Amino acid sequence: SNASQTVDLSNCDREPIHIPGRIQFFGCLIAVSQDWIITHLSGNATEMIGLDPDTAIGTPLRDHLPPETIHAVRSRLQIAAHSDAQARLFNVAALNDERLFDIVVHQSGSNWVIEFEPKTEVRGAQEAAWAVQPLIARVGRRKTIEGLAEEGAKSVKALSGFDRVMVYRFEEDGSGTVLAEAKMPGMQPFLGLRFPASDIPQQARALYVKNPIRIISDVESEVFDLIPQQGPDGTPLDLTMSVTRAVSPIHLEYLRNMGVCASMSVSILKDGALWGLFACHHNSPRLLAYEQRSMIELFAQLFAYELALKEAEQDRAEADQARVLHDQLMAQVSDGRSFVNNFETVAEDIRRVIGFDGIVLSAEDRFVSLGSTPTEDEFRELTRFLNTSAASSVFHTDCLSARYTPAEDYVERAAGAMALPISRRPRDYIVLFRREVARAVQWGGNPDKPVEAGPNGVRLTPRKSFEAWKQIVKGHSSPWSRAELNAAEALRVTLLEAILKVADAAAHERK
Numbered sequence: 001s002n003a004s005q006t007v008d009l010s011n012c013d014r015e016p017i018h019i020p021g022r023i024q025f026f027g028c029l030i031a032v033s034q035d036w037i038i039t040h041l042s043g044n045a046t047e048m049i050g051l052d053p054d055t056a057i058g059t060p061l062r063d064h065l066p067p068e069t070i071h072a073v074r075s076r077l078q079i080a081a082h083s084d085a086q087a088r089l090f091n092v093a094a095l096n097d098e099r100l101f102d103i104v105v106h107q108s109g110s111n112w113v114i115e116f117e118p119k120t121e122v123r124g125a126q127e128a129a130w131a132v133q134p135l136i137a138r139v140g141r142r143k144t145i146e147g148l149a150e151e152g153a154k155s156v157k158a159l160s161g162f163d164r165v166m167v168y169r170f171e172e173d174g175s176g177t178v179l180a181e182a183k184m185p186g187m188q189p190f191l192g193l194r195f196p197a198s199d200i201p202q203q204a205r206a207l208y209v210k211n212p213i214r215i216i217s218d219v220e221s222e223v224f225d226l227i228p229q230q231g232p233d234g235t236p237l238d239l240t241m242s243v244t245r246a247v248s249p250i251h252l253e254y255l256r257n258m259g260v261c262a263s264m265s266v267s268i269l270k271d272g273a274l275w276g277l278f279a280c281h282h283n284s285p286r287l288l289a290y291e292q293r294s295m296i297e298l299f300a301q302l303f304a305y306e307l308a309l310k311e312a313e314q315d316r317a318e319a320d321q322a323r324v325l326h327d328q329l330m331a332q333v334s335d336g337r338s339f340v341n342n343f344e345t346v347a348e349d350i351r352r353v354i355g356f357d358g359i360v361l362s363a364e365d366r367f368v369s370l371g372s373t374p375t376e377d378e379f380r381e382l383t384r385f386l387n388t389s390a391a392s393s394v395f396h397t398d399c400l401s402a403r404y405t406p407a408e409d410y411v412e413r414a415a416g417a418m419a420l421p422i423s424r425r426p427r428d429y430i431v432l433f434r435r436e437v438a439r440a441v442q443w444g445g446n447p448d449k450p451v452e453a454g455p456n457g458v459r460l461t462p463r464k465s466f467e468a469w470k471q472i473v474k475g476h477s478s479p480w481s482r483a484e485l486n487a488a489e490a491l492r493v494t495l496l497e498a499i500l501k502v503a504d505a506a507a508h509e510r511k
């Protein structure tokens with residue numbers, strides 16, 4: 001029954017975190033069939049709402065809960081039916097006594113899953129409700145993605161009271177960057193650090209697309225088994241959309257090793273894909289009232305909308321930049337100025353559109369290099385390899401040494417390459433280089449911190465998972481993005497045009 005027994009650190013991606021067979025302590029769970037017969041109960045249901053698995057399973061729910069409660073739940077089912085939505089009821093006297101509960105219902109396969117959370121406090125929630133609009137207005141006034149993220153982190157910290165709130169953005173390779181951070185003074189900063197893709201494995205990212213908020217209220221707390229572990233059809237209850245789902249023991253250990261006691265993360269979606277997370281940490285146990293979590297979820301949705309607007313604006317600005325670059329290069333050529341002689345300026349112009357660590361221009365018998373690149377001799381050899389690729393397109397790779405073995409000699413200087421052929425003859429090139437991502441980026445997992453071994457070995461700390469990741473990304477640069485490849489293609493055409501123009505002019509003079 002224990003899913004973690006079959007999972008180790010080499011197969012993280014396969015841990016079936018959606019069917020853990022257990023829930024966290026802060027709520028209890030009832031599953032019923034379509035005709036409202038109880039099919040599953042969590043082990044803590046007896047204590048929390050008086051439903052004993054030994055006697056209640058297989059009997060109608062109405063034998064156990066007041067009709068008002070069942071009516072209230074059923075009246076919301078329209079919201080939850082046939083969609084990945086959760087219907088929520090706040091402040092319900094579910095047992096007809098003085099105790100209040102928050103109740104959430106969703107559909108899972110052929111079951112309705114009903115989760116009860118005893119009410120803790122409501123004050124934070126009311127404050128959050130007032131604050132969402134002004135906070136989002138502030139986010140919208142920021143000019144850059146980084147500014148937006150910074151305001152977002154501050155806002156979620158204000159709305160949630162967590163000790164640390166980060167905006168964690170996924171890169172194209174699944175690794176992630178801490179783009180913004182709001183934290184208590186004195187805590188070690190994570191701002192700007194990059195973390196490996198394996199820290200938030202694939203199936204977890206997929207689950208976070210469907211269920212946008214997840215809570216780990218206390219990494220040391222007791223968990224409760226679902227009874228029975230399997231339904232009559234032999235399958236475990238799918239907890240993808242549940243609120244109390246017990247968390248992967250591997251991730252719990254990661255948090256303990258980081259010194260985190262409670263965490264909450266809220267998905268930031270763009271075009272239906274996971275753009276990033278608000279990742280929140282607390283140094284002591286923490287559980288927010290359901291309304292407060294709902295307000296934060298709403299904030300994250302509005303934030304994602306602002307983000308999409310800003311990113312679209314930025315895409316337009318980048319396209320404008322590319323046009324400006326085109327005009328500048330053409331103007332230089334028309335002025336009769338050779339861009340070979342002005343290469344430093346040209347390189348800075350290109351950098352505004354495509355990121356690189358080094359750049360080489362080799363045209364006719366000229367060789368100009370800036371930044372981290374192969375030597376001239378190494379480059380001459382490399383051009384013979386580049387000459388074998390298509391003349392009329394941009395060549396690019398984030399792992400040059402995998403395609404061209406001699407590049408192993410300079411993998412530390414130039415791991416990734418993007419080559420723009422800029423003539424039709426035996427070719428002239430502008431080649432952009434990127435350093436190894438393991439060196440070029442500031443990775444999380446501070447090597448100066450002592451490593452403590454847990455039951456899963458020493459691997460499960462940001463530091464150890466980084467060391468493992470370093471093996472995976474060895475020899476690779478960060479990948480060239482779609483936008484950068486588009487810009488490179490436009491640049492190639494511009495340069496070709498510019499160079500032909502120069503050649504024309506020269507031929508004209510010779511006549």
Ligand code: BLA
Pocket residue numbers: 008009010011012013015017166178190195196198199200201204214216246247248250251254263264265277279280444460465
């Ligand atoms: C989940 N890993 C997560 C989550 C985060 C991270 C944010 C989401 C759950 C949560 O809210 O806590 C990772 N947290 C980070 C990172 C930072 C942070 C990078 O604060 C940086 C500041 N994790 C590993 C390895 C494995 C692993 C090696 O490091 C697998 C062997 C697994 N991480 C793992 C799993 C989950 C997870 C399985 C899903 C947890 C769940 O939802 O059940």
